[in-house]
Amino acid sequence: MQTLITEMFEIKHPIIQGGMHYVGFAELAAAVSNAGGLGIITGLTQKTPKNLAKEIERCNKMTNKPFGVNLTFLPVIEAPDYPGYIKAIIDGGVKIVETAGNNPAKWLPMLKENRMKVIHKCTTVRHALKAEGLGCDALSIDGFECGGHPGEDDIPNMILLPRAAEELKVPFVSSGGMADARSLVASLAMGAEGMNMGTRFIATKEAPVHENVKQAILAATELDTRLVMRPLRNTERVLNNKAVERILEKEKELGSDIKFEDIVKEVAGVYPRVMLEGEMDAGPWSCGMVAGLVHDIPTVQELIDRIMSESEELIRTRLEKMI
Numbered sequence: 001m002q003t004l005i006t007e008m009f010e011i012k013h014p015i016i017q018g019g020m021h022y023v024g025f026a027e028l029a030a031a032v033s034n035a036g037g038l039g040i041i042t043g044l045t046q047k048t049p050k051n052l053a054k055e056i057e058r059c060n061k062m063t064n065k066p067f068g069v070n071l072t073f074l075p076v077i078e079a080p081d082y083p084g085y086i087k088a089i090i091d092g093g094v095k096i097v098e099t100a101g102n103n104p105a106k107w108l109p110m111l112k113e114n115r116m117k118v119i120h121k122c123t124t125v126r127h128a129l130k131a132e133g134l135g136c137d138a139l140s141i142d143g144f145e146c147g148g149h150p151g152e153d154d155i156p157n158m159i160l161l162p163r164a165a166e167e168l169k170v171p172f173v174s175s176g177g178m179a180d181a182r183s184l185v186a187s188l189a190m191g192a193e194g195m196n197m198g199t200r201f202i203a204t205k206e207a208p209v210h211e212n213v214k215q216a217i218l219a220a221t222e223l224d225t226r227l228v229m230r231p232l233r234n235t236e237r238v239l240n241n242k243a244v245e246r247i248l249e250k251e252k253e254l255g256s257d258i259k260f261e262d263i264v265k266e267v268a269g270v271y272p273r274v275m276l277e278g279e280m281d282a283g284p285w286s287c288g289m290v291a292g293l294v295h296d297i298p299t300v301q302e303l304i305d306r307i308m309s310e311s312e313e314l315i316r317t318r319l320e321k322m323i
């Protein structure tokens, strides 16, 4: 399958693995790239630019295919050393950056001067147009279904993707709720040039997370995610657990008076405990509704091969026959 996204990133299949905190290590990024997709290392999971440089070096040893690095711009008071991280990306020979979170305007010149291809992930057409205007090469359009931060507009992909297609000039991929061939073919029908997956890639053999995390995704249905931090306008879709229930209770109790300090104990430092130690109730961790479509733990190669062969089958038989 050839699309504007496979051409732009020089990959075999139009499938991207989105940056994921404490999941997007070299093992997963390399596995996705080796299977013909685009693997992404999560920049900020590495505590310093030096650590990111080492992670990129490890990934370079595991694959000779293109891979990218995710840079998430967080609404925090003390910003991470973004120039240092960008330098590590450039020095490591990486050519693709997935930006997400806040507007990437401040860092885009540095990335573009170094001939990076930038794909910006966002949850509204408004933000997508802004990123396109700034010079991003492609967009990842993240619907309300997505694991992680769906924004505050709550537009699901059945509407968001065709709306993006109506407005954007640069190519985009669908993101949020994507799991299989049906997701890919539907995304292409709605104007996307490929798809980005998060949650689905966690339940693979190579994802370097605790087995408990994979089993929790397998056991979850589409009814099992919750939105936390909505009153703080920092909404995150997470898998329900005891900590999430406590946070939601607190949000109800404090209403619009709630401050980040009121829940900080429940959310700080949670990711390594969940992802590496398998403490499933340690706190809220991002997970998409798409968990309801995840029923196995294949290798990344098996997953991607299955998506591509079933997509071809869907297009050539099911859809073709309807004409």
Ligand SMILES: Cc1cc2nc3c(=O)[nH]c(=O)nc-3n(C[C@H](O)[C@H](O)[C@H](O)COP(=O)(O)O)c2cc1C
Pocket (backbone or CB within 6 Å): 017, 018, 019, 020, 021, 023, 042, 070, 071, 072, 099, 100, 101, 121, 142, 145, 146, 147, 148, 149, 175, 176, 177, 178, 196, 197, 198, 199, 200, 285, 286, 287, 288, 289, 290
């Ligand atoms: C555990 C987890 C951690 C994530 N961490 C990040 C992150 O650090 N930066 C980011 O841009 N997106 C992050 N995401 C979002 C994914 O890159 C992707 O956009 C999202 O998972 C797509 O929705 P899906 O889970 O329905 O596939 C995370 C998602 C998950 C599930």
